[in-house]
Structures are given as structure tokens and as C-alpha cells.
Amino acid sequence: MAAENDRSPLGPVHGRRWRATWLSVIGAGLALALLAVALVQGRQATLLNQTVQIGDDYIVLTVYQAETEYLRLRNQWARASDPRFALDRQTLQLRYDIWVSRVGLLHNERTLRVLANQPEYRETLAKIDAFVARADRLLGEKADQPLTPAALESLEPELATLGEPLHGMSLRAAHRVGEQMSERNLAVRQHNQIGIGLTVFLSALTLAFALLALRQMRQLEQRRAALEDLAASLRLARRDAEAASEAKSVFLANMSHEIRTPFHGLMGMLSLLRETGLNPRQIDYLRTATESADHLLALLNDILDMSQLESGRMTLAPAPVDLRTLLRDVEALMRPQANAKQLALHLDTDPSVPERVMADPTRLKQVVFNLLANAIKFSDRGAVVLDLRLREGSNGTPELEFVVSDTGVGMDEATVASLFNRFMQGDSSRSRRHGGTGLGLEISRNLARLMGGDITVRSKLGEGSTFTFRIPLQPVADAPAPADAAAAERLPPHRPLRVLVAEDHPVNRQYMAALLENMGHEAHFTANGQEAVQAVQHRSGQPPFDIVLMDLHMPVLDGVGATRAIRALPDRAAATVPIVALTADAFSETRDRCLVAGMNDFLTKPVNPQKLSASLRRLFGSASNAEAAPAAERDEPLEPTGTPPVVDLAALASALQSMPRERLAAMVHAFLDQGPQTAQRLHAAVRDAQPLELRVNAHAARGAALNLGLAALAATAGALHEGAAHLPAHEIARLVKRFEDLLPVTREAVIAAGLRPPEAAVATR
């Protein structure tokens, strides 16, 4: 390839030059040949013109007529000089005049040109002229001698001598013209030959031209083919590169998992270590270790964000966000850092900014946090100010604008220009001083762009910098704010739970054990998915597990496989146990895969007490109602507070008005007979995590039960229908079980209400 590169630029250039030379040579040849053809044709035209203009052949007639008239004059002259005849003066005069007029034509310059080189021509003309001069004294206009036969006779010998030269002249003229004709013919023939030669030459040149053009076209075709090959190989190379990049991001995700798993354990252990009564020196070491671990975690998070942004797998989860609360949270985090550097920190929100907007709170916080952290990091004195305001965007739509300005070191233009590039920090000296991955700004800008906004910067060396982060304003429809995570965290803790943790990593096991025990839960462990499935099944007298925390990456059977196996268990209680994924993959695909497999929730590592607690609360509610509700259910499972009666007698009565009792009884019992099948289908839908199927089945059951006045069954089916999409699996399972349990109870109630089963009716009859 390199050798080809060295050679190839010379080859085509040389070839091109050669071809250009040949083309110009042939072009010049063609032009010359065409010019020559034009010349030959012009020459032929001139030749023809000469013939036309001179009328050389006409001269033959002129001389011939002069001779004829001479003979007629001579005849008349002889007659006139003969004394025997009367002198016919008039006829002689006419003949003489005509002859003289003919002779005049011999003096014509055209005649002269044809006959000039005949020596006797001039002689003859002189003789004729001499005779005419003498005869004119008798016959001319100014005749001075009397016209007598004697006078005529004296001149006759002289007239007679003119005969021979005139005849000679006539012959000469004929011959001369003949010669000229043949000369012209020869010239025409020569021109024709030249013309043929030129045509042949022209044809050859045209042929050469055509061949060169053909060659050129073929080369173009070859070059095109080569380019296509190149394009194909480039496409292939790009696909390979993309595959490599894909592989890299998968590698990055895996590595982050691999790193975060032990790291997660390490951090957990550090936090547990703090509680073990250390001496001040140990506490100091521990703090340093924790700081390093925090830093490392920040780096890991940056790398993970980057890999997600790069692979386009980063998705935003917009939710109503209270902007002022968000800024307060950020301020609470940043204030200690600002105080440590004795910097003033002002966060100001314009009153026009709405209370709540739709945005991804985590990512929004991340960007604002990054900008503020940078501002504080690069300022040594003065103030860091964040202004949140509303302004009109470039296309007229309202935008939120976070303006973070500092009084820090500032940047020159070159630095600003390369600021958002990867691994770029203000400058190398600063990066040494301040540390960091250098990914922060790139991530922030990418996130801003993902949100439909951007980050711009204005800075001057030594005068601080202003970063402007703007995103389109997405207002929240006026609805009551759902309890946010912070609110959930403030709720009191829930009841003690029996927790099965499927986790292969011993450190993580220890960490999770400590975490769960601290929260008052009872933790059991398995090292892989297979064991987890067995543990859920074989309880051997033990109470069932309330929840399974499932690591995704495990030997023997991974978390997703184990979840599928559990959901497929015949034991209904075991199959519906809530399962929460534990993973270091924050990719949304992973989350989807978990939920599709039948998991109820998804926790990313490192798992901290807040996250775990929030998840447990989502599944089991807070302690107060968690204590109350199951108790109530256990006490009177079929009649929870406010539950409708098993059979709605009023509805039955109205149904009986429109149909006979036997008919209604048959329908009710048929429905109750189908009940177990319905329940089976509901179970299957729960197990296969098919909320839609669950909804459809529940809805059908509810409709039928309502019509038949089976109020309790209808209410349960209705609850299933409504909760299919959002209730945790174990709740749904409980509802399905209740549906099943209600079937015999309902049958008893309807028989009690006087609707006997059709078989009984037949038997009675």
C-alpha cells in the first residue's frame, strides 16, 4: 500500500501528460488537414471561376468568326473589284464593318492573354491593322478616297495575304484552348488526388482520435471500478470499525461491572468499618480511603456515562422536576466545597421560572453539578454564581438557561476552542493541579444536547468564565406532584423482611448482609441462580422469602435465567416472589431485559441504603400500612375493608326479572365452573410477565361477574385489571389467589341465594 502510494501519483500524471501531448498533436493534425482540404477546394473553385470568367473557348469562336467574316469580305471584295459587276457599295460596306468589328475583338485583352505567346499573332494583327488603315480611306467613316473598283482591286492582294495568318490564328487559338483545357483538367485531377490523400489522412487521424477517446473511456471505466472497490472496502472497514467500537463499549460496560462489583463491596466495607469503634488515626486513614473511593467512583461513573453516550444507549427519563428544590440540593452539596475555598456561592432563580418542569432530574442535576464543581475548582477567590432564568430560544420557543459564572483563572481562546474535547482540561498544568477525568464537560455538553439544548462558554484569561447551559422548557401539566424519591426516603422504615440474596461475590455478600441487617431485615444467600431457584422452592418448614435480590452476572445460571425459572415454578407462592435485579450495567437494554424476564425492580450497583430502602418501599409500602394490610388480609382474607358482598342480591334480583331462575343459575354455575381455568390463565399471564394478557382476562372475568351479580369476584377481577401494569408481581399473585379462593365461597353463596346448579335442577326434575 505504501509502495503503491509512492508510485501511483507519478504514474497517472505521466500518462496524462503523454495523452495530452498526443491529443494536441492529433488535434493540430486534424486542423491542418481540414485547412488543406479547404485550400484545395478554394483553388479548384478559383480554377473553375477562371474558366467561367475568361470564357477561353469563346475565343475560338471569335477567331473563327473573324476568319469567316474575312472570307465573306474577300468574296464580296472580289465581286466589287470586278468591273463586270455593278459595285454593291452597301453590301461591301456592311461586310467590311462586320469584319472590322470582328477584328476589333482580336485586340481584346482576353484574346491577347490566350494568344500573346504566339509570335505570329502580333505580326498578323499588325498586318490586319495596316490593311484596315488603308481600306478605311475607302470604306471608313472618314473615307478620303473614292470607292472605285480599281482602288479595291489594288488592295485585294494585300487582303488576300491576310487569309493564311488568320487561318493559322484560328488553328492556334483552337490548339491553345485545347492545351489550356487539358492543363486545367490535369490541375483538377491533381487537386482531386490531393483531396483524396487529404481525406485518407483525415480518416486516419479521426480513427486515431477515436481510439484515444476509447482508451480514455476505458481508463475512466477502470478508475470508476477501482473507486467502487475502494468505496466497498471502506464501507467494510467502517462496519468493522463500528463493530470494534461496539465491542469496545461492551467491554467498557463489562469492565465497569467488573470494577464496580468489588468496588461496591470495598465501599460497603469501608462504611461498615467506620462503625466498629476506631481510634482517631484509623478514622483519618479511613477518611482518606473513603475520599479515594469516592473519587474512583466518580471516575467510573464518568466512564460509564461516556460509554453510554457514545454508543447512543443513554436515554433520558423525563419526570416533573421541582427546579428550586433541585438547585437547593445542588447547593447543599456544593456549599461545603465553596466554603472550603472561601468562595462566595450564589444560586439565584428568576421568579419567572416555573416551579416545576419536565426533565430528567438525575441528568439535569449532573450537568448543573458539573458546571458548578468546575467553577469552584478553577476559582481561588471571589464568587461562583448560578443564575437560572427563562429566555426566548433562537426559534422563539422558551428555554431554561443556567448561567454559571466564576471569577476564576479564565481561559484563552485556544483553550475555549478545545474545551469540550475529550480528555481536555483548561490546560495541562491545571489538569495536574486539579485532577479529574477530563470527561466532565464533554459528558455535560452531550447530555445538554441529548436534552435538546447545549452548553456554550465565554471566557477571558484571568477574568473568569461564564458557562451557559440551556435546555428547551417543557412545562408540566398541572397535576399534583407525585411523592418523589426524597419524600419516599423520609417515610418510616418498613417491616422486617426475609430476603434472599443471589450473589456470587463474597465481598458483596458480606456487604449486602451488613446492609440488610442494619435495616432490620433477615438476609439469606445463594451463590448462583440455580441455588436461588432451589432456595425459593424448598423452604422446608421455613416461612417463604419476601423478596429475592438477584445479581445478574452469576455462574451456573445468571439472574435473568433464574428469574425465568422462578416465574415458571408450579408452586404459586414461590413463582410470584418479588425479584429485584442487582447490576452494575446501567444500560436501559439490561433493565428492559430484566423486566421482560419477570423482575419487579432494578437496582444499579453500588447499592446504597437509600436505593435499597426506596425499592423495598416501592414493593412493600411503608412500615405502617405494610404492617396493617397483610394483617388485615391474613385475618379476613376474603373480606378486606370495604369489600363488596360475595353476591349482590339486588343485581341477582334484577337479572331474574329478565330471565328464568334456571337460566341464570345455569349461567352462574357455568361461569363458576370456568373459574379455575380463568385463574390458570391469570397465573400464566403473571408468570410470563404478560400484563396485557392479564388485563384482557381480568377484564372479561370482571364483566361477566358483574352481570351475574358476583360482586366479590368482580371486584377482585377489577383490581387485577387495574393493577396489571403497575402492581408488583406478588400483589398480583395474591389477587389471583384470592380470585381462586372466592370461587367455592361464591358457589355456596349463590346456592344459598336459591340458584342451584343445573345438574341438581335436572336431578330434581
Place this chain on the structure above:
Amino acid sequence: MTTTRRTLLHAATLLLLGAAGAARALEKAAGAVVLSVVGGVRSPNEGSAAQFDMAMLERLPQTSFTTRTPWYSQPRKFTGPLLRDVLAAAGAAGTTLRAIALNDYWVELPFDDAMRYDVIVARLLDDKPMAVRDKGPLFVIFPFDSRPELRNPIYYSRSAWQLRTIEVR
């Protein structure tokens, strides 16, 4: 097409002239006869021929032009009546004209030539009468200089000089 139109025009002209001729017959030649029109002649003044003396030709509308010819080395001025006027005066009708010279030289020219071109029967050369030895007294001459298509041997030969008779066929 053009030929048809020309023929029609020609016929119309002849009709008009014929009518004129019938109304005012050609007078008799008083002086020496210089030109006889014979053959298809409807206004004869001497037997079946229409004879003209120099004065009669002079009384017809005169046309002059200067042109180069093969017979003179310089352009010369020719003056005389248009051939078609002469023919009209004679009431000539036909397709071909035979111009006969004093020396019995003759040449035929289409009747149409007289209509299409301003052919004159020249009686003056450079405003002077032409003697026989100067190819006179009458010279049929085509306007060679103003009509390039006439500059070829065919029309040179149709320019009969020392004209004495026109035979209309």
C-alpha cells in the same frame, strides 16, 4: 409555383398589351429599319413583321446601366429600351426568341429571360450610337453586374450584338 405565377403574370401582361396593341397598332417605320420582330407577332406593321427604326426604339422607355462584359476590358454604359417593351410593342407572343445578328449569327433565348431580367436592346454605348464596327447598331445586353447569376457563358452567348432580327416562336 413561381413559374406558374410568372406565367400567369406574363399572360396578363400580354393580354393587356394585346388590348393596347389592338387599340393602337404599331406605326410604320419611317426611317431605315434597324430591327425586325418576326414570327409570333400580333402587331405587325409591315407584312407579318414588326419593323422598328431607330426613332421608334428611342421613343420607348429607355433604361441605362453600366456593366462589365467579356467584350470590353472596361465597364461600359449601355442605353436602350427594355427587350420586353420592344416585344410588347410588337405584340410578340411565344416561348423562345431567336436573336439574329447582321452576320447571320443567331442565338436562342427563352422568352422568359426578357420578363425575368431587365434585358435591354442597347442602342447607345457610353451615350453614343454604335456603328457596326462597334458591334452596333443594336446590342442585346443582360445586366451582368447587378445579377451575378448571369455571369456565365450561357448569358454571354445570349447577348447578341449587331442585332437585326428577333424571331418569336
